[in-house]
Amino acid sequence: MSETSNAPSSGSVVPTPLTQAPGAGRACRAVGFDRTGGPEVLIRRDLVQPEPGPGEVAVRVAYAGVNFVEVLQRRGAVPVPALPFVPGLEVSGHVAAVGPGIVDLPVGTAVAAFTIVGGYAELVNVPAARVFPLVGAAAGMSLEAAAAAVTIGTSAVAMLTELARVGPRSVVVVSAAAGGAGAAIAAVARHLGVSVLIGTVGSADKVQVARAHGYDIVVPHAELATAVHRATGGRGADVVLDSVGGQVFEAGLAALAPRGRLVKFGSAAGRTESLPSPMALALANVAVMGWSSIDLALAAPEIIAPATEKALALVTDGSLVIPVQEVFDLSDAAKAHRLLEGRRTTGKLLLLAGQA
Ligand SMILES: NC(=O)c1ccc[n+]([C@@H]2O[C@H](COP(=O)([O-])OP(=O)(O)OC[C@H]3O[C@@H](n4cnc5c(N)ncnc54)[C@H](OP(=O)(O)O)[C@@H]3O)[C@@H](O)[C@H]2O)c1
Numbered sequence: 262m263s264e265t266s267n268a269p270s271s272g273s274v275v276p277t278p279l280t281q282a283p284g285a286g287r288a289c290r291a292v293g294f295d296r297t298g299g300p301e302v303l304i305r306r307d308l309v310q311p312e313p314g315p316g317e318v319a320v321r322v323a324y325a326g327v328n329f330v331e332v333l334q335r336r337g338a339v340p341v342p343a344l345p346f347v348p349g350l351e352v353s354g355h356v357a358a359v360g361p362g363i364v365d366l367p368v369g370t371a372v373a374a375f376t377i378v379g380g381y382a383e384l385v386n387v388p389a390a391r392v393f394p395l396v397g398a399a400a401g402m403s404l405e406a407a408a409a410a411v412t413i414g415t416s417a418v419a420m421l422t423e424l425a426r427v428g429p430r431s432v433v434v435v436s437a438a439a440g441g442a443g444a445a446i447a448a449v450a451r452h453l454g455v456s457v458l459i460g461t462v463g464s465a466d467k468v469q470v471a472r473a474h475g476y477d478i479v480v481p482h483a484e485l486a487t488a489v490h491r492a493t494g495g496r497g498a499d500v501v502l503d504s505v506g507g508q509v510f511e512a513g514l515a516a517l518a519p520r521g522r523l524v525k526f527g528s529a530a531g532r533t534e535s536l537p538s539p540m541a542l543a544l545a546n547v548a549v550m551g552w553s554s555i556d557l558a559l560a561a562p563e564i565i566a567p568a569t570e571k572a573l574a575l576v577t578d579g580s581l582v583i584p585v586q587e588v589f590d591l592s593d594a595a596k597a598h599r600l601l602e603g604r605r606t607t608g609k610l611l612l613l614a615g616q617a
Pocket of ligand 1: 467526
């Protein structure tokens with residue numbers, strides 16, 4: 262299991278995406294890298310996507326979501342299975358073809374999918390267990406909203422409900438509150454009716470952004486402890502969701518009330534935090550949990566699927582609106598990466614790969 266980031270662990274079996282098959286297949290445009298480095302290593306690749314294998318669905322991509330883990334993969338901070346590599350955790354689009362054994366996904370069906378790899382492309386093959394048809398009540402959902410919700414919507418639902426088990430009296434703290442994940446978590450937390458939602462941000466200009474996402478109190482990362490102390494009269498927070506790491510993780514852990522839960526789901530600032538001993542956690546009556554949608558989607562798609570379905574249902578009924586900050590053409594993936602790693606995201610970034 263990967264430690265704290267949204268990254269496949271070294272032990273995960275990750276399919277190599279979009280190999281340049283000499284035989285039958287469909288030509289498609291993709292963006293990937295054949296060496297790690299800065300955003301400039303993201304280049305166009307003309308590839309042949311093999312026909313979908315047994316249990317697979319070929320998705321004609323409309324939108325691909327851009328995620329922080331893809332920046333880490335591009336930099337070489339998170340290992341990828343092989344080079345050249347086409348990143349891309351999530352997409353929306355239409356079924357282009359199905360492999361043997363798939364009978365319930367007609368060609369042309371609108372879908373959202375947890376690709377895990379290969380999403381920065383016009384076409385990608387995905388195991389059917391990670392493909393979510395946008396039918397029934399979800400039929401009217403925009404493909405833009407669907408792509409935006411797959412990873413961060415799923416993560417917000419799973420972390421707040423299954424892991425942290427928030428309730429109406431919960432005081433919840435979220436780091437990097439102004440970004441894409443911060444926005445999704447705020448929307449789901451509001452839907453669940455949490456009592457107080459505290460967000461932390463890295464710069465003053467993000468305070469208003471996070472407030473607009475739905476946070477009651479927004480403070481600089483360094484003021485997390487003070488904000489929790491003030492908001493709870495010294496009792497502490499029930500839940501902390503941390504994706505920044507380092508001192509923010511440590512402050513979040515120290516700010517927990519007895520029986521509080523910290524969910525670690527990223528390490529944007531690096532994996533520099535020190536972990537307390539299990540006995541120290543016992544004496545403080547707190548728990549530290551981890552969430553990695555990649556690892557879970559790969560290892561046990563049937564476990565993660567209900568959270569994705571719930572997230573898409575919340576998008577359908579209007580409870581989960583994830584602000585899309587900007588849509589780039591697929592060929593401009595490097596621009597999206599610059600925005601994300603430059604800490605300039607105030608919502609979700611998408612790549613337009615084909616017809617929406
Ligand atoms: N485990 C999972 O399944 C999962 C799923 C989705 C997302 N995530 C994680 O959640 C986090 C948010 O994802 P996102 O795609 O929505 O990104 P985002 O929040 O829009 O952008 C990342 C934010 O992290 C903060 N940050 C702190 N230190 C940073 C540093 N040294 N470099 C860059 N950013 C830094 C910045 O906010 P401030 O300026 O406010 O500090 C930055 O805007 C990421 O860490 C991602 O890996 C995990």
